[in-house]
Amino acid sequence: MSDSEPVLFANEAFYYAFAGGDAAAMDEVWARDVPVACIHPGWNVLTGRDAVMESWRSILGSDSRPAIRSQGAKAVVYGDVAFVTCYENVGQGYLAATNVFVREGGAWKMVHHHAGPTAPPEAEELEDAPDLVH
């Protein structure tokens, strides 16, 4: 197993919670012992676990929540911290995302999510390619 696989698994767990509208699973995804932040598309910067989780409860509980899936995820691991870049397929369009993780209690937990608009990616950019492991 490469260093990046557990990080990509944590990234998948994030999108699984997101796609399923599962606020309890989303709560499990995020770190508890270190500071966290989040920048939703078009939103201001949210800092602190309370603000971030409140935003997720609002988004996940919304009837207008889009279908979402992650494509083209790439992880870069720097010891106990890592970030993932990926595309979010939302309906007919795409967002580009940065997701930062730290190792907490033996598991990779999210500490930052940032997503925003992107140009339509080429097909090869949508393939999962965990080839940036450090």
Next chain:
Amino acid sequence: MSDSEPVLFANEAFYYAFAGGDAAAMDEVWARDVPVACIHPGWNVLTGRDAVMESWRSILGSDSRPAIRSQGAKAVVYGDVAFVTCYENVGQGYLAATNVFVREGGAWKMVHHHAGPTAPPEAEELEDAPDLVH
């Protein structure tokens, strides 16, 4: 000096190079020994130092490059890795940015930049508040 100050200094160096259109200074900002990535506003994900620096030479050499300055920077430090969230004041509008840094050779170097549109921030969000240090 708090843990976050050197990270915020590196973040300022990034925006100084950006605002000054200084490609050589921008090259110094970015890490050399570990993988890097970049998501410019509306662009696809760039991976690898060659692609990232080529993008910066293109942006910094453009006549249509906007004036830019960073506001409301907050750093979160996790040992030898850190990320900064801030607002980029570009002309009449704002972008929200995530900048990831690693300690390389004793200095904080950028490994990832992601910027995209944001709602107009409140005045207090534009104050520099390095209060999220871990």
